[in-house]
Amino acid sequence: MPNFIVIGAGVSGLTTSLELLKANPQNRIKLISKQIPTDFLFNSNYTSPFAGANWESFATHEDKWQQEIDLVAYHKFKELAKVPESGVVNRVNTVWITKEKFKQDKEVVDYPWFSAVPEMNFKKLKPQDDKIAYGYSFDGVVISTTYYLSYLWNECHRIGGPSNRFTLQRATVKSLTDLTFDESSPDFIINCTGLLARDLVSPAESTKLYTVRGVTILVENNLDQLYVVETAEPNYPDEMLYIMPRKEGGCVVGGCMETGKDFETTVSQEQRDRILRRAKLYVPQLFDASGEVSIVREQVGFRPAREGGIRLELDDEFGKLHSGTGVALIHNYGHGGYGYQASYGCAEKVVGIVNDHLSGKKSTLKRQFKF
Ligand SMILES: Cc1cc2nc3c(=O)[nH]c(=O)nc-3n(C[C@H](O)[C@H](O)[C@H](O)COP(=O)(O)OP(=O)(O)OC[C@H]3O[C@@H](n4cnc5c(N)ncnc54)[C@H](O)[C@@H]3O)c2cc1C
Numbered sequence: 546m547p548n549f550i551v552i553g554a555g556v557s558g559l560t561t562s563l564e565l566l567k568a569n570p571q572n573r574i575k576l577i578s579k580q581i582p583t584d585f586l587f588n589s590n591y592t593s594p595f596a597g598a599n600w601e602s603f604a605t606h607e608d609k610w611q612q613e614i615d616l617v618a619y620h621k622f623k624e625l626a627k628v629p630e631s632g633v634v635n636r637v638n639t640v641w642i643t644k645e646k647f648k649q650d651k652e653v654v655d656y657p658w659f660s661a662v663p664e665m666n667f668k669k670l671k672p673q674d675d676k677i678a679y680g681y682s683f684d685g686v687v688i689s690t691t692y693y694l695s696y697l698w699n700e701c702h703r704i705g706g707p708s709n710r711f712t713l714q715r716a717t718v719k720s721l722t723d724l725t726f727d728e729s730s731p732d733f734i735i736n737c738t739g740l741l742a743r744d745l746v747s748p749a750e751s752t753k754l755y756t757v758r759g760v761t762i763l764v765e766n767n768l769d770q771l772y773v774v775e776t777a778e779p780n781y782p783d784e785m786l787y788i789m790p791r792k793e794g795g796c797v798v799g800g801c802m803e804t805g806k807d808f809e810t811t812v813s814q815e816q817r818d819r820i821l822r823r824a825k826l827y828v829p830q831l832f833d834a835s836g837e838v839s840i841v842r843e844q845v846g847f848r849p850a851r852e853g854g855i856r857l858e859l860d861d862e863f864g865k866l867h868s869g870t871g872v873a874l875i876h877n878y879g880h881g882g883y884g885y886q887a888s889y890g891c892a893e894k895v896v897g898i899v900n901d902h903l904s905g906k907k908s909t910l911k912r913q914f915k916f
């Protein structure tokens with residue numbers, strides 16, 4: 546019986562819908578969203594299609610909770626790499642740290658927490674040339690985001706469609722109070738609104754939300770593995786290099802993590818040149834014999850970040866305000882630069898919060914995400 550309204554059809558809302566459908570054959574989902582995966586023109590308020598995307602957890606060595614969350618999606622993506630239509634492909638993920646970056650890090654060698662996870666096949670690498678201080682590789686994935694979002698959406702329909710447990714509705718939610726499911730109140734509303742959570746949250750909450758601008762260049766050229774190069778450039782401290790070869794061919798080349806640039810939706814010639822210059826310096830094999838790349842398009846996306854990290858919890862205030870209706874509100878927004886790699890772990894937590902709520906247990910979940 547539980548009826549859910551999930552708001553948002555980004556990777557967070559779609560994964561949450563799918564995991565709720567799988568968790569209980571009684572769960573019914575109405576997914577309401579302004580933008581959906583098949584939209585022809587991407588909108589800069591809809592982040593998910595713009596991502597690279599890979600799995601490379603940012604969790605610190607101490608943050609076991611986030612490590613646990615991220616590990617869930619690692620295993621899921623490895624399974625999905627066996628599903629041809631998912632858009633997920635296995636790729637060796639190589640990371641180089643340049644000498645300048647190493648100096649900036651006070652010459653501390655830092656291997657990520659997942660170096661200890663046996664199935665990742667983590668390897669320390671000898672520097673490929675004298676620009677590099679050290680490097681490592683592991684068995685990673687690349688997710689072709691537009692394919693993958695459509696795949697998630699189709700999976701929701703495949704599992705929930707025939708029994709009418711899943712419907713998708715394009716609409717903009719203006720207020721939560723008058724949302725209905727089959728003409729009565731839903732049991733749960735799940736807030737997966739990414740950047741636009743800003744429009745619907747309290748003023749105090751909305752000041753915690755900010756964007757992290759990302760620029761990528763989609764090229765036709767191919768590589769056999771994924772490269773991340775951590776660079777340090779005094780004038781562009783928010784820029785780095787990553788190149789992600791996609792399943793269908795071609796690579797995504799990035800990029801940057803810039804705050805305070807909400808309205809810069811186009812790429813300057815200078816920034817494009819810097820990204821490509823870095824690619825040529827560290828990964829020259831991307832370029833063809835005449836030193837060129839063939840550009841398909843450039844993209845600017847905005848990672849929906851939040852001070853203190855993802856908001857993943859039952860909203861007690863909302864519960865008190867609407868106690869008469871019995872509607873519960875659960876938040877799952879503010880995923881910053883890691884919405885794909887955290888997607889399944891967060892969806893699993895939402896299922897846990899739902900189950901605790903239905904059985905009258907107080908959820909013990911604590912938010913411990915750090916961006
Ligand atoms: C360049 C770039 C590279 C990235 N690389 C990676 C990577 O390698 N790995 C990784 O894990 N992550 C990566 N990310 C981050 C990742 O893309 C985001 O964390 C993720 O897409 C956020 O998803 P979301 O579902 O929370 O939000 P969104 O995708 O923005 O979805 C929000 C949805 O809510 C809807 N919505 C909002 N408000 C309303 C409303 N009031 N009514 C109805 N609908 C509403 C919108 O229409 C939209 O469908 C990258 C991001 C960028 C920009």
Ligand SMILES: *[C@@H]1O[C@H](CO)[C@@H](O)[C@H](O)[C@H]1NC(C)=O
Nearest residue numbers: 587588589590591741743744
């Ligand atoms: C994104 O959302 C904001 C706030 O709702 C709106 O002002 C802006 O026009 C939107 N941008 C696009 C490209 O639709």
Ligand SMILES: *[C@@H]1O[C@H](CO)[C@@H](O)[C@H](O)[C@H]1NC(C)=O
Nearest residue numbers: 552721736738745746747860
């Ligand atoms: C998201 O959370 C805020 C904060 O409680 C709430 O006010 C807002 O209505 C929610 N938005 C959606 C779309 O659920």
